Amino acid sequence: MPETNRTIQWHRRLADKLATALAVICVLLVMLPLAAIFSYLVIRGIASLNLAFFTHIPSGSPGEPGGGMANAIVGSIVILLIGSVIGVPLGVGSGIYLSEYSRGQFGRVVRFTADVLNGVPSIVIGIAVYALLVIRQKHFSALAGGVALGIMMIPTITRSTEEMLRLVPNSIREAALGLGIPQWRSTLSITLRTAMSGVITGVMLAFARVSGETAPLLFTALGNQFWSTKLNQPIAALPLQIYIYALSPYDEWHRLAWAGALVLIVLIVATSASVRWVASRGFAGGAH
Amino acid sequence: MAQPHQPMGSAANPGAIGEHLRVVPRRSSKTSRLADGVFQGLVWICAACVLAIVAFILMELIKGSSLSLHQFGWKFFTGSDWDPVNGNFGSVPFIYGTLVSSLVALIIAVPLSLGVAMFITEMCPRSLRGILSYLTELLAAIPSVIYGMWAIFVLIPLLRKYIGPVLAKTLGWTGLFTGPMYGGGMLTAGIILAIMIVPIISSITREVLVAVPHHQREAALALGATRWEMIKVGVLRNARAGIAGAIILGLGRALGETMAVTMVIGNRPEIAKSLFAPGYTMASVIANEFSEATDDLYLSALIEIGLALFIVTIIVNIFAQLLVWRVTRGTPRRASA
Numbered sequence: 001m002p003e004t005n006r007t008i009q010w011h012r013r014l015a016d017k018l019a020t021a022l023a024v025i026c027v028l029l030v031m032l033p034l035a036a037i038f039s040y041l042v043i044r045g046i047a048s049l050n051l052a053f054f055t056h057i058p059s060g061s062p063g064e065p066g067g068g069m070a071n072a073i074v075g076s077i078v079i080l081l082i083g084s085v086i087g088v089p090l091g092v093g094s095g096i097y098l099s100e101y102s103r104g105q106f107g108r109v110v111r112f113t114a115d116v117l118n119g120v121p122s123i124v125i126g127i128a129v130y131a132l133l134v135i136r137q138k139h140f141s142a143l144a145g146g147v148a149l150g151i152m153m154i155p156t157i158t159r160s161t162e163e164m165l166r167l168v169p170n171s172i173r174e175a176a177l178g179l180g181i182p183q184w185r186s187t188l189s190i191t192l193r194t195a196m197s198g199v200i201t202g203v204m205l206a207f208a209r210v211s212g213e214t215a216p217l218l219f220t221a222l223g224n225q226f227w228s229t230k231l232n233q234p235i236a237a238l239p240l241q242i243y244i245y246a247l248s249p250y251d252e253w254h255r256l257a258w259a260g261a262l263v264l265i266v267l268i269v270a271t272s273a274s275v276r277w278v279a280s281r282g283f284a285g286g287a288h
Numbered sequence: 289m290a291q292p293h294q295p296m297g298s299a300a301n302p303g304a305i306g307e308h309l310r311v312v313p314r315r316s317s318k319t320s321r322l323a324d325g326v327f328q329g330l331v332w333i334c335a336a337c338v339l340a341i342v343a344f345i346l347m348e349l350i351k352g353s354s355l356s357l358h359q360f361g362w363k364f365f366t367g368s369d370w371d372p373v374n375g376n377f378g379s380v381p382f383i384y385g386t387l388v389s390s391l392v393a394l395i396i397a398v399p400l401s402l403g404v405a406m407f408i409t410e411m412c413p414r415s416l417r418g419i420l421s422y423l424t425e426l427l428a429a430i431p432s433v434i435y436g437m438w439a440i441f442v443l444i445p446l447l448r449k450y451i452g453p454v455l456a457k458t459l460g461w462t463g464l465f466t467g468p469m470y471g472g473g474m475l476t477a478g479i480i481l482a483i484m485i486v487p488i489i490s491s492i493t494r495e496v497l498v499a500v501p502h503h504q505r506e507a508a509l510a511l512g513a514t515r516w517e518m519i520k521v522g523v524l525r526n527a528r529a530g531i532a533g534a535i536i537l538g539l540g541r542a543l544g545e546t547m548a549v550t551m552v553i554g555n556r557p558e559i560a561k562s563l564f565a566p567g568y569t570m571a572s573v574i575a576n577e578f579s580e581a582t583d584d585l586y587l588s589a590l591i592e593i594g595l596a597l598f599i600v601t602i603i604v605n606i607f608a609q610l611l612v613w614r615v616t617r618g619t620p621r622r623a624s625a
Contacts, residue, residue, distance in 0.1 A: 212431025
């Protein structure tokens, strides 16, 4: 008996080691592209970045050296601002509704729909906004791009706001109401204030997520080779410009695309990293 | 599964605050009661907007595609001829491309994601846990267009020079890896999609694994199981449904992914057995041809593809959510965010 027992043990131990080794290999295989992407972005990006990138618009003829993406950077900022103006209030508002007021069926339907909206492919949102704004206005516009990004921000913000507000203990709400503060004041100045850093975290994550979106801008904002900050005109955007330049046959445009990609990823990683940092210290103190 | 009728997030459910509210004496003045009503109305409108947006998207898609719906009917989904010049539209090549590229992505991504999730929740030292989950989530933060660009300049040359020939030599007999490799194609799209969906599958799997009650693990260990046996019997078996949900959510993402795929798949409406061959997906045909579509029927056909994509991803997502809920319900959501 001890004989067989030992052989079983041996097999089992081997299986255990094997499973651990496989899991480690999986982790390494996943980290490999991450490291490769970031190192390429940093190496090629830094080599391509210069002051002109931030101050110039694309040079006149295709592939000609020089030029930058100043108009695309500004364009991205404009579109993201429009998106935030639409997405943040609607998202936070419906988050408040779900956490503070919803009882019964309607809340469940909204929650579910927000999850559905979160899964809608971004290109489909682009089509819908095209039908809503571009066809009616008869031209592509910064406004349409902003609306598309705003719609994409809503579900993320809604769900994270709801989750953060739910973490606020009921005793705080009861204390506020017990002092005779009307519920809307209590919700805004006590409950929302308590969960503020968590809510901001959600907003920033949504912002970071849409700032790299290209597909919904393809036929809403369209892109623009020239300076434009007009809301009813086509406008350049960083991800759009990267897309066009990366697919072009010119080395000079490839260079600009790498530089643009580096700027974009630094923006996104910096946003999400600072959010993590704020969330790790801010919220724990607020809710408990 | 233990408490099937427990509502979500029951522990500190402020949704129940209404009951407390009723107890508060109504000594507030008329104006503040009015303000309360206005505020509640405002946030209700915000919530209703979420519903309205989804309804609106669906409506616009149906309206926009009505021309093509009438003209082709079901033939739209069985015809494989995509000929804008003669006004003949069949979407089979795009459906095929979407399914095949997503399938390749799943085949690569699922084992990797499960391995990563298992390692992070069950095997790795506590100090590594945070940094590893941060790094995998960083993959999700990279914009699609940057994935596409990286694939064009780094992955495709690599595939063409080293990996492609090896695959052709060893697995060429399957017919999946034959023919010339131009670079872009189904395989490249599948690989890049795989990298993009790993963070989703692994983070949801992690959430599901964390939700498996601890006593399951302890019971397995108490019976003398090794760590792997404990994971197999105590954790994975209990989390099956949730893991399936995570995989399907990854599928949903892969189906709708646009930019990276458009940049590498080759964009040709052909159906080829070889994964080296170029293809086309539903999302990428919209991205490429939408702004060039001049006549109404062409545009309407593209919108109908969008409609199909919308409906499919919604069904896939709903199904996946239900599976994930089955496992995580009853435990606090997001024990580790």
